[in-house]
Amino acid sequence: MTHMGNGTGPRDAILRIRGLEKRFGAVQALSGVDFDVRPGQVTALVGDNGAGKSVLTKTIAGIHEADGGTIEWDGKTVRVRNPRDSAELGIEVVYQDLALCDNLDVVQNMFLGREIMTNGVLDEDAMERAAAETLSGLRVTTLRSIRQPVASLSGGQRQSIAVARAVMWNSKLVILDEPTAALGVAQTGQVLQLVRRLADQGLAVVMISHNLNDVFAVADNIAILRLGEMVSQGPMDEYDTQRVVELMTTGKSDHVVSAGQGRAAPSIAAENAKEVAEARAASGETGPAAVVTSGETESxxxxxxxxxxxxxxxxxxxxxxxxxxxxxxxxxxxxxxxxxxxxxxxxxxxxxxxxxxxxxxxxxxxxxxxxxxxxxxxxxxxxxxxxxxxxxxxxxxxxxxxxxxxxxxxxxxxxxxxxxxxxxxxxxxxxxxxxxxxxxxxxxxxxxxxxxxxxxxxxxxxxxxTLSPLMGWIVTGGAVLVFAALTYLKDAKRRASGLVAPPLGMTLLKIALAVVAGGVLVTISNMNRGIARFPLSGMxxxxxxxxxxxxxxxxxxxxxxxxxxxxxxxxxxxxxxxxxxxxxxxxxxxxxxxxxxxxxxxxxxxxxxxxxxxxxxxxxxxxxxxxxxxxxxxxxxxxxxxxxxxxxxxxxxxxxxxxxxxxxxxxxxxxxxxxxxxxxxxxxxxxxxxxxxxxx
The missing domain is CATH 1.10.3470 (ABC transporter involved in vitamin B12 uptake, BtuC)
Known part of the structure; x- marks a missing residue:
């Protein structure tokens, strides 16, 4: 049974799926699934393990190609054969494992595979500014620096980075796979607030979750899968926890949701928000953390x-x-x-x-x-x-x-x-x-x-x-001079732009160390290291x-x-x-x-x-x-x-x-x-x- 609700018809759905089929050998993973997703709303996709949630989302994302049925995007029938096709439509997926590289920093992760290049070289400054703008727009303010490695982030922060990366590329639909899995109460609240903000900014959001508290806290619509079939779909005010559980486990429900009892847990979002505020206050994060650190303000x-x-x-x-x-x-x-x-x-x-x-x-x-x-x-x-x-x-x-x-x-x-x-x-x-x-x-x-x-x-x-003593000085001096100029200009440019950069004292110290190291190397090389009859000097x-x-x-x-x-x-x-x-x-x-x-x-x-x-x-x-x-x-x-x-x-x-x-x-x-x-x-x-x- 598929129930359409919320006072909207199929024409306002940015994604409209009808009769979707997917088989893996003799296994029928999806059986004639209908599914609608609307912009500006959070659609929760729920179901027991093996219900077909991952297969459905991976088919939308192009990891699997559908064996039957139709996919309409913005009113036009499309064929999604690979992840590139889905990305070109504006579909981004945040998988449960987040797919982040722990050894790269926040900016590098957000632009991985889509780096900004200037004259054939990575433009780190442009990427850093764009990343900071995106994070600021999503009000992700708990980062110490967007140049810190992802390995140093908490679970909630990592989830926020994965979501921010997904919405950077003019995406229209963001699919979140278990975004609050393995997170504490405060971090869960932080992520749910972020999910809600995505929809409030006009994006279509699909959230896969086993946690019905999270679903009722942020979702506008719910879609329930069971054994590869869509057994129900509609607005949250027509469901409560009992009805959702019955549909997930048996595929049907005679339970009637009384007026005012649907979407019974809107207070959870506020409660989680309160937990987040308390946790941040306890850790000293009483205001927005500086996503971009100005080099001029750090001693x-x-x-x-x-x-x-x-x-x-x-x-x-x-x-x-x-x-x-x-x-x-x-x-x-x-x-x-x-x-x-x-x-x-x-x-x-x-x-x-x-x-x-x-x-x-x-x-x-x-x-x-x-x-x-x-x-x-x-x-x-x-x-x-x-x-x-x-x-x-x-x-x-x-x-x-x-x-x-x-x-x-x-x-x-x-x-x-x-x-x-x-x-x-x-x-x-x-x-x-x-x-x-x-x-x-x-x-x-x-x-x-x-x-x-x-x-x-x-x-x-x-x-x-060996080089002549003079040539040794020329080669080394040239190398040190180029290093000093590039280091000073790079750091000065970043400080002037308000980007993460070492203070001026550290920049000068680096240059001084390079000068000393080069001078010592040439001096040692130019000293005679041979014997009286066979002198030897030079680098x-x-x-x-x-x-x-x-x-x-x-x-x-x-x-x-x-x-x-x-x-x-x-x-x-x-x-x-x-x-x-x-x-x-x-x-x-x-x-x-x-x-x-x-x-x-x-x-x-x-x-x-x-x-x-x-x-x-x-x-x-x-x-x-x-x-x-x-x-x-x-x-x-x-x-x-x-x-x-x-x-x-x-x-x-x-x-x-x-x-x-x-x-x-x-x-x-x-x-x-x-x-x-x-x-x-x-x-x-x-x-x-x-x-x-x-x-x-």
Missing amino acids: FGSYMARVWSRVKAGESGVLPVILGFVLISAIFQFQNDKFLSNGNLVNLLVQGSVFMMIGMGQVFVLLLGEIDLSLGFVAGIGATVATLLVAPGLGWPWWTAVIVALGVTAVLGIVQGLLITRLRLPSFVVTLAGLLGFNGLMIQLLGAGGTVPIASETINNFANG PWVIPIVFAVLVAWSFLLGKLKFGRYVLAIGGNAEAARRAGINLSLIRTAAFTLAAVTAGMGGIIYASRLRSISTSFDGGTIVLYVVATAVIGGTSLFGGRGHPLHAVLGGVVIAAIVNGMALLGLPAAVQLMATALVLLASITVDVVVRRRGETTR
């Missing part, structure tokens, strides 16, 4: 206090690895006063450059929650191809040899990426096979000769060449090479859609899929990027030795590379990491190996010490992850 002291509170909560960033390096340096310097000499420090950076380079590629794979065990021998193949192409027999120019070598490693990455994404094979298995297969391929390419010297002086200089080529890749990959991760999508997939792959992100393409691209970066690292490795040989130990290298990324702060669980972590981790690994070599400790002790540092880093990673889960 340096309060900013540092907020940073310290984040550190105590486990969001320590690169601080642990920096402190770890300081501690390791102090220990080795105490044991051997040559450890912090200029020559040893420069040598340490050169030694760690291979791990840094390959580690930056591994970071992108780890961000996906995957791992690539083949990168060591991918690096070896890159070095082998470049070496063979510049050999006297072929004599290619060094730059073409390098380009072709990196192209070969890209093909290896693409092949592995396709096996993982298209055949859905575990990355561990695919890349373990790659480790073995690429080792064999490398031996095949080098032949029985064993060692092949590099015939290009330019390639040999990648790791062994090694490999340092600006690694820095250039770090800048490029950081830009890729932080400023382009690709990087945003890699982070999203690592944080919540299903949320990324629902946002319209092509998971297979992004994953394959990440494995390809990692392979190309490994090829760069392999060429640097061969450059240091001025040759490549079959004794190349790619297996050990990849283990050090994984350790490099994790020690630096990248999570093995995906969604958290940065190319800088690989650089910092590479410095720590190199410091351990270098320091122990100075002390004359055997290789076995070096390996065990590195293993202990890796275990400590993973432990920190796990603790931070668990703390984030338990504080929500």
Whole structure:
């Protein structure tokens, strides 16, 4: 039985469904369902488990395609075949799991898959302003900052963000799947008020709920499903709890709702609102929280206090690895006063450059929650191809040899990426096979000769060449100047716009630290680290090479859609899929990027030795590379990491190996010490992850 009420006819329904059928094999999930949804009203969709509520909403949303019946949208018959079709109509769904990426902040989640781009780069300022405007319009005022990670939000706040994201895109119908599930009384009231505001703003709202108190608090109409059939639909004033329960369980009801007894619980909304107000007052939130924080109003002291509170909560960033390096340096310097000499420090950076380079590629794979065990021998193949192409027999120019070598490693990455994404094979298995297969391929390419010297002086200089003292200052000064200008202008622009930004004192401190770090690096590099007969000074080529890749990959991760999508997939792959992100393409691209970066690292490795040989130990290298990324702060669980972590981790690994070599400790002790540092880093990673889960 379908009852039309509320004094409206079918023509004013924005969504009109008639005779909808959906089958899954022999199972009839929906049997001739009729359903109407009107703008400016909340329509509650209720029914026991298995009644067909999810199938109906997923059919409307385009996840399932109907097998029969008609769907009319705004008076026109439409065919909804996929989520893109429904989104183009103006239909948005907020699923029970919310489909949010915990590792992204509020703004990034709200624009996931629909980022605003300016000149090909993510326009964070425009997205932040639009997000703040939407949240303000919905009166979502309990957020500390719209730049805080979603992982730090309460259940009610997360639900509010999911709803706000749904209404940003000129949506006309919002479907909410169990919006108050697992929420406390205060948070439930907050969400119900938000649901009511959506309808008051003219949107059509469908709310799926098992909680009849919530239904009677906010709904204008109710639709009751039982075993795939719509048994009743009408205005709330014609129903009470008893009648709804009877219709849900038996499909019929003889209960008569007395005048004035329908919609018996309007006071629940007011009661929940009161609970929300009391809860906010108790926590100090007596007025609207600032959704957008003006950088001009925050002092340096309060900013540092907020940073310290984040550190105590486990969001320590690169601080642990920096402190770890300081501690390791102090220990080795105490044991051997040559450890912090200029020559040893420069040598340490050169030694760690291979791990840094390959580690930056591994970071992108780890961000996906995957791992690539083949990168060591991918690096070896890159070095082998470049070496063979510049050999006297072929004599290619060094730059073409390098380009072709990196192209070969890209093909290896693409092949592995396709096996993982298209055949859905575990990355561990695919890349373990790659480790073995690429080792064999490398031996095949080098032949029985064993060692092949590099015939290009330019390639040999990648790791062994040095810049002149003047050129070192010019290169470093230019890099610091660009960093200072970009940092100052970016922060000043955000402060002037009233957006979240560090105070001026923090901006100047960042610039000052960059100036000091650059000056120290050049000064140390320009000091003589050779012997009397063979003086050696100047910054090694490999340092600006690694820095250039770090800048490029950081830009890729932080400023382009690709990087945003890699982070999203690592944080919540299903949320990324629902946002319209092509998971297979992004994953394959990440494995390809990692392979190309490994090829760069392999060429640097061969450059240091001025040759490549079959004794190349790619297996050990990849283990050090994984350790490099994790020690630096990248999570093995995906969604958290940065190319800088690989650089910092590479410095720590190199410091351990270098320091122990100075002390004359055997290789076995070096390996065990590195293993202990890796275990400590993973432990920190796990603790931070668990703390984030338990504080929500």
